[in-house]
Each structure stands twice: as C-alpha cells, then as structure tokens.
Amino acid sequence: MAEFFAGGHSIDLVLLLIALEAIVLMVLWRMRCCPLPPRATLLILAPGTCLLLAARAALAGASWVWVSSFFLVALFIHLVDLRQRWQERSRHDRASSIRGK
Secondary structure (H helix, E strand, O other): OHHHHHOOHHHHHHHHHHHHHHHHHHHHHHOOOOOOOHHHHHHHHHHHHHHHHHHHHHHOOOOHHHHHHHHHHHHHHHHHHHHHHHHHHHHHHHHHHHHHO
16 A cells, blocks of 8 residues: 555546546536536646646656646646636626615
C-alpha cells in the first residue's frame, strides 16, 4: 500500500476520478440536470487537476520545470475562473439592483 501512494498511483486514481466526474457533470448538463455548463465545469476542475499533475511529476522525479509549469497553469486557470465568477456576480448584482428599483 505504501508503494501505491509513494509511486503516485494514488494520484493517477484521483485523476481518473476527476475525469469521470467531468464526464458525468457534462452528461447531466446535457440532460438539463446540472446547472453548470461544460466550460464552468472544466474551469472548476482544471486547477486542482494541474496541482495533482504537479505532484505526480514531482513523485516521478520530473524536472522542476515540469512541476513549476503545472503550478503556473493551475494559477492561470484559477485566475480565469475567478475573473469569470466576479463578472457573473457583477452582472447578477446589477440585474438585482435594477429589478429592486
């Protein structure tokens, strides 16, 4: 069991589960059972996925360039997600204030 975690196979399992989660959420969205469109789903899941890939790369002995690149991509996607959420919130707040008047 120690090798399962030390070798990074546990991260592989979690990455597989994240991929399955994304597929299920997208199928549910197409069935109109999930309010999150595919883009939002991917923006939510991608930063964590990149962090897991960075951990996997570090465990596999990859170059620091790969590990730091995954961190940088995770940060970039996270900032894109935050920007989108702030814009949506701002639109929602403006619409609410117009309706409230």
